[in-house]
Structure formats: structure tokens, C-alpha cells
Amino acid sequence: MSGITTERRGAVAEIVFDRPDKRNAITVAMYAALAEALEAAEADEAVRVVLFHGHGGAFTAGNDLHDFLAHPPDGSDRPVFRFLRGLAGARKPLVAAVQGPAVGIGTTMLLHCDLVLAAEDARFMLPFVNLGLVPEAASSLLLPRLAGYQRAAELFFLGDPFDAATAQRIGLVGRVVPAADLLAAARALADRLAAKAPAALLATKALLKSASVTVAERIEEEATVFVRQLQSAELQEAVAAFFEKRAPDFSRGGRAIG
Numbered sequence: 001m002s003g004i005t006t007e008r009r010g011a012v013a014e015i016v017f018d019r020p021d022k023r024n025a026i027t028v029a030m031y032a033a034l035a036e037a038l039e040a041a042e043a044d045e046a047v048r049v050v051l052f053h054g055h056g057g058a059f060t061a062g063n064d065l066h067d068f069l070a071h072p073p074d075g076s077d078r079p080v081f082r083f084l085r086g087l088a089g090a091r092k093p094l095v096a097a098v099q100g101p102a103v104g105i106g107t108t109m110l111l112h113c114d115l116v117l118a119a120e121d122a123r124f125m126l127p128f129v130n131l132g133l134v135p136e137a138a139s140s141l142l143l144p145r146l147a148g149y150q151r152a153a154e155l156f157f158l159g160d161p162f163d164a165a166t167a168q169r170i171g172l173v174g175r176v177v178p179a180a181d182l183l184a185a186a187r188a189l190a191d192r193l194a195a196k197a198p199a200a201l202l203a204t205k206a207l208l209k210s211a212s213v214t215v216a217e218r219i220e221e222e223a224t225v226f227v228r229q230l231q232s233a234e235l236q237e238a239v240a241a242f243f244e245k246r247a248p249d250f251s252r253g254g255r256a257i258g
């Protein structure tokens with residue numbers, strides 16, 4: 001067993017850190033399994049949302065320190081980088097449910113997730129400097145953008161653990177819930193996303209992640225997608241549902257509806 005398990009629940013692909021005796025610390029084999037699972041979810045048209053969570057009361061303790069020293073990643077083709085590229089480039093919405101420790105990449109990967117829920121007992125940590133390392137996963141770019149320079153510098157320089165309330169305050173986490181409710185709440189949120197108009201949802205994520213920087217460029221970019229969506233079966237279904245006083249049904253897929 002690789003330490004990663006996957007499960008399909010309707011249109012949601014769940015990718016689970018499943019090595020509870022080692023607090024779900026991630027080995028090279030687990031990175032390979034993570035990358036494969038994410039690539040498979042992206043390629044499968046029936047999957048609309050990906051949900052990450054961990055078994056055994058932990059999200060992940062980050063890199064397996066034994067494995068990391070024995071097999072340090074030495075090139076951009078290594079499984080860890082393949083996984084990071086998959087996360088950063090994911091077209092589909094990524095949801096994460098964080099319980100217990102989320103160390104190193106357990107925290108930095110959240111910067112690439114679209115909706116993050118944390119249990120009240122979640123503990124985040126960026127121990128790179130304490131280990132003689134530096135941030136990864138573009139977190140040196142994304143965390144200061146999200147939290148502000150001073151906050152990011154403090155979290156990276158000191159490497160102190162921080163709790164769910166702090167993570168929510170700095171914008172790393174959207175919702176905090178009791179640990180007993182975490183998975184159900186994350187699944188409910190993932191199911192809600194999976195029921196949305198799929199092409200509109202993917203296009204909205206692409207716009208949110210777009211690198212266009214000026215307001216004028218962004219208006220043009222949005223307009224192109226907006227005009228395309230005006231021609232879509234998704235809009236027809238949404239408007240028909242409104243006038244027929246029923247919930248829209250987008251279950252038949254993107255442009256094929258109608």
C-alpha cells in the first residue's frame with residue numbers, strides 16, 4: 001500500500017493521506033501516488049471536484065524525513081514536483097479538509113486549494129528554516145500575497161505552529177468546524193460544487209487563477225468567457241429552472257446539456 005488511498009463519491013474524487021502510524025508523513029512513493037491520483041481526476045470527465053483529507057486524525061506531517069534524506073528530490077521530474085505541478089495547474093476545484101497536524105507541504109499545498117476547511121484542532125506549521133530548508137510549492141510567493149509580508153515572514157522565519165483560527169484570519173482557511181463534523185462538512189461542500197454548472201465553474205476558477213494583471217486585461221478576459229457562457233446549455237438550464245421554480249440539473253455535463 002502506498003499510503004495514499006482514493007475513493008470516488010459521485011462526481012467527487014477523494015485523495016486521502018492514509019499512513020496514520022506516521023502521521024501521514026509523505027514518502028516518494030506517496031508523492032507518486034498523489035500525482036497519479038490528481039492527474040487521473042483531472043482527466044476523468046465524470047470527476048468535477050477533488051477533495052483531499054487525511055486518515056487517523058492528521059492531515060499530513062509533511063515530507064517523511066527518513067525518506068527525504070535517503071531519496072532527496074534531485075530534479076523537476078521527481079514525484080514531489082509532479083504533484084506540485086498538478087496542484088498548481090489543476091483546472092478542477094480542489095477542496096481540502098484539514099485535521100490535526102498539517103506540516104510543511106501539508107500547509108503549503110493549501111495555498112493551491114480553492115476551498116479549505118479546518119477542524120478546530122488543526123495545527124499548521126512551516127518549519128523549513130528550522131530544518132535548514134527554504135519554502136516550496138511557491139509558498140514564498142503565495143503566502144505573502146495572501147497574508148501580507150509581515151505575517152508570512154513571521155510564519156516562515158520562526159516556524160512556530162499556528163492554529164485554525166489564525167489560519168482563518170490570514171486567509172489560508174475558509175471555514176473552521178468541530179473535528180467531528182469536518183469530513184461531512186467538506187463532503188457537503190464538495191457535493192455542492194459538483195452540482196454547479198461545470199463549464200462555468202471551471203472557467204471561474206481559471207479566471208481567479210489568471211495571471212493577467214491589469215483591470216483592462218481582466219475585463220477583456222472575462223468578457224470572452226462570459227460571451228461564450230451566454231451561448232451555453234448551462235445558461236439555458238439555469239434560466240429554465242428559475243422560471244419552472246425547480247433546482248437546475250447540471251448532472252449531464254458541460255456544454256452537452258439542453
Ligand code: COA
Binds near residue numbers: 023065
Ligand atoms: N517523517 C517521518 N516520520 C514522521 C514524521 C515525518 N515528517 N512525522 C511524524 N513521524 C513519525 C514519528 O517519528 C513517529 O514514529 P514512531 O511511532 O515510529 O516513533 C510517528 O510518526 C508519530 O509521530 P509523533 O511525533 O509521535 O506524533 P505527534 O502527534 O506527537 O506529533 C507532528 C505530530 C507532526 C507535530 C510531529 O510528528 C512532527 O513535528 N513531525 C515532523 C514534521 C516535519 O518536520 N516535517 C517535515 C516538513 S518539511
